[in-house]
Amino acid sequence: MMIVMTPDAGEAEIAAVRKRLETTGVHVLVMPGELTTAIGAIGDPEGVRTLGLEGMAGVDRVVPISRPYKLASLELNHHEPSTFEVNGRRVGGGSTFCLIAGPCTVESREQTLDVARVVKAGGASMLRGGAFKPRTSPFAFKGLGVPALEILAEAREETGLPIVTEFLDTQHADAIARYADVVQIGARNMQNYALLEVAGKLGKPVLLKRGLSSSLDELLMAADYVLKEGNERVMLCERGIRTFETATRFTLDLSAVPWLKLHTHLPVIVDPSHASGDRRLVEPLGRAAAAVGADGIIVEVHQDPDVALCDGPQALYGRDFADFAARVAAHAGLDGRTVA
Ligand code: PEP
Numbered sequence: 041m042m043i044v045m046t047p048d049a050g051e052a053e054i055a056a057v058r059k060r061l062e063t064t065g066v067h068v069l070v071m072p073g074e075l076t077t078a079i080g081a082i083g084d085p086e087g088v089r090t091l092g093l094e095g096m097a098g099v100d101r102v103v104p105i106s107r108p109y110k111l112a113s114l115e116l117n118h119h120e121p122s123t124f125e126v127n128g129r130r131v132g133g134g135s136t137f138c139l140i141a142g143p144c145t146v147e148s149r150e151q152t153l154d155v156a157r158v159v160k161a162g163g164a165s166m167l168r169g170g171a172f173k174p175r176t177s178p179f180a181f182k183g184l185g186v187p188a189l190e191i192l193a194e195a196r197e198e199t200g201l202p203i204v205t206e207f208l209d210t211q212h213a214d215a216i217a218r219y220a221d222v223v224q225i226g227a228r229n230m231q232n233y234a235l236l237e238v239a240g241k242l243g244k245p246v247l248l249k250r251g252l253s254s255s256l257d258e259l260l261m262a263a264d265y266v267l268k269e270g271n272e273r274v275m276l277c278e279r280g281i282r283t284f285e286t287a288t289r290f291t292l293d294l295s296a297v298p299w300l301k302l303h304t305h306l307p308v309i310v311d312p313s314h315a316s317g318d319r320r321l322v323e324p325l326g327r328a329a330a331a332v333g334a335d336g337i338i339v340e341v342h343q344d345p346d347v348a349l350c351d352g353p354q355a356l357y358g359r360d361f362a363d364f365a366a367r368v369a370a371h372a373g374l375d376g377r378t379v380a
Pocket residue numbers: 144170174225226227228249279311314
């Protein structure tokens with residue numbers, strides 16, 4: 041339920057509504073707006089209905105929020121997209137486009153620093169790189185772990201690019217909180233609710249990837265798990281879903297982007313690398329993502345993809361990155377957005 045206050049409602053009236061709501065055990069969120077304050081009551085709507093809030097001083101109306109996701113819904117943010125900064129770079133809000141690039145996995149110091157320099161020179165906004173990798177086969181390379189985080193920190197030191205890296209397991213929480221600038225939740229963990237709650241508590245922005253077979257409602261409910269920990273800096277990531285089509289690794293659901301824009305205030309990032317599994321498709325899909333209103337893309341880059349330990353076929357060649365970035369930025373520029 042949402043309680044919309046009148047424009048002249050004061051602090052005392054808002055506090056009184058909050059107090060009465062809290063008696064029912066619902067999660068209460070006060071959202072001051074330019075004209076009016078809205079108070080979100082998340083939880084049992086029946087209990088809230090019996091409170092008779094409509095009669096309280098300063099209350100304009102009580103509106104049911106019928107969607108299964110609550111905190112992520114656009115209504116909860118006064119129909120405004122949310123925007124936040126990651127180390128000075130603006131994400132969301134419609135004036136910037138975020139270009140996240142880097143290796144799938146940190147394989148060595150040299151490989152990571154080389155790619156970091158190349159993506160920095162090409163104008164990337166942030167550096168991606170996996171230290172803990174979720175691999176389909178338990179026998180595949182699972183990443184270097186904490187030493188990889190140290191390498192990423194060195195790359196950040198040199199290039200100034202914030203680090204995006206995956207949080208795979210709650211036992212790595214301290215290390216991830218120490219090194220990451222953006223905490224990535226991988227597609228395979230989108231519904232790992234215990235992990236989402238811990239991610240929400242790390243105090244860092246979260247990039248939440250859509251599960252391989254998850255609906256958009258499920259993605260937004262997963263985002264609610266992070267948001268309810270008081271972390272408002274969440275970006276969603278469409279990275280391709282399972283369909284009957286096997287020509288591409290996954291099927292990039294581009295319609296997810298404008299749909300999410302209608303239903304959530306959270307920024308939306310597209311991952312054309314994991315969606316396609318084929319570097320030749322990464323640029324057209326990256327441009328398409330910009331065209332349908334994505335707030336950014338995340339792409340994999342390797343100096344020598346033939347010897348990459350993970351996801352080589354989808355990695356862009358480092359030498360091609362600057363041209364790629366310029367062409368994607370041109371598309372983002374068509375609706376007035378600049379890479380930041
Ligand atoms: C990744 O970004 O390296 C990754 C493993 O992606 P996803 O979780 O989307 O498969």
